[in-house]
Amino acid sequence: MNLSKSKYKQYWQCPKMLWMDTYQKEWEKQDANAEQRLKEGREVGALARGIFGEYVETISYTTDGRLDLDSLLKNTQKYLAQGKENICEAAFVYQHCYCAVDILHRTEQGYDIYEVKASTSLEEEYIVECAYQKWVVENAGIHVGKVFVVYINNQYVRNGEVDLHQLLKIQEVTDFLSPYLVSMDEKVKKAIQYISKKEEPQMDIGAQCFKPDLCTYWDYCSKGLPKPNIFDLYRMQKRKAVNFYEKGIVTFSDILEKKIALNSIQQKQVHAEVFHLPTHVNKNGIKTFLNQLSYPLYFLDFESFQTYIPLYDGIKPYQQVPFQYSLHYIEKENGVLQHKEFLADENEDPRRTLAEQLIKDIPPHACVLAYNKSFECMIIKQLAETFFDLKKQLLNIRRKIYDLLDVFRDGFVYDQAMNGSLSIKSVLPAMFPNHPELNYHNLDDVHNGTEATATFLSLKSLEKSKRDELRRSLLAYCHLDTLAMVRLWQRLQELVQST
Structure with missing residues (x-):
């Protein structure tokens, strides 16, 4: 059995991806959320098995823990x-092709196929997978009536026990399969x-x-490109980057030579790289931004999680649920830097307690700074909509x-070391190179938001000593996020004051 559903999908996207996955998998580079997506996919698949009532599973494992395909x-x-x-995980083989159907549902006409996804929308790749499965199952001698994709209904709001039939959407895709089934034998x-071919x-x-x-093999396939290149350009659409690449516009020098239209940040990025320019500083722009701020000045950062099954009433699938915040603050000009923090009890719905504490910790007359404030504003808006009695204060x-990001997004400061990224994880080391206090790699256990989410969600299952250790790591990570904002704000003041 050489070909599976996932391998066929790889071939559909890019034949070389399939080859790499077969012979050079060590080059694969998954993104930080890949493991969580796989976990959620398995869990949604297990959850969906009960949508038609009683079911049987074919799942079996070998003594060493691998799936026993036979x-x-x-x-x-x-x-x-x-x-x-x-029949869940109904397995079929035809020639050298194998598939396991998430749910094979018997009808009067034969069997229907249900493909389950942890997504909130119907995607073309799911149609490709369904077409492959239909082809295998029918060639294995089973009459397939209809084909469906089961995915998450992101408009479902939990109220009491989870309603499986409201949580999951079932969409028939039978009529969509025809173009993908054409010449399937040849494909x-x-x-x-x-x-x-080896x-x-x-x-x-x-x-x-x-x-x-x-593609998870992008780094391998693009390793021959000069650095930086057209694909590294700030907010460059991949479709446009490919178009430029195919026209021979690859390096930043090519971009200048061909006089490609660039936005303000892209211009600064290209010029900084090609001409090795020092840090670009627009003092008037920085000053205008800083003059908006007042004391007491608070620096705010939230951490949140999202789950496909809402854990609490009033929440939708994949809705952001805040569980932690850090606050650095300065009461007055030349005042002492102080800090407050909140980390929820992992056994409770954190929202109400967090909202109440946030109101206590930030006085009504305070000025607040965030980095990419749209996230903080979204969290606070959701809390205000949930807890009407706290709405006014929130x-x-x-x-x-x-938004501290505005300084960099508006092009008031740009440094070559930012490499076309304005995330705080890129701006911070560019503004403070080799600064041990501001190095996320020096933290224990939690180094980014993805790890913070996974760590918090894991706390319930841990022994107290390990739980306490990880809670300290979560606090340290969020503390660094707001400390980073403080140091950036201080550096902006220094840039304005420098001659």
């Missing part, structure tokens, strides 16, 4: 012979031939590297939030 196939045939109505044959195929980078998702805080 047993899956045998169990599937056994349950088919028994006339089971719902599958070519895919199998492709992975039969010599690395020569394929240039292109649109297939980014659609539907960034919205008062929200109205007084200024």
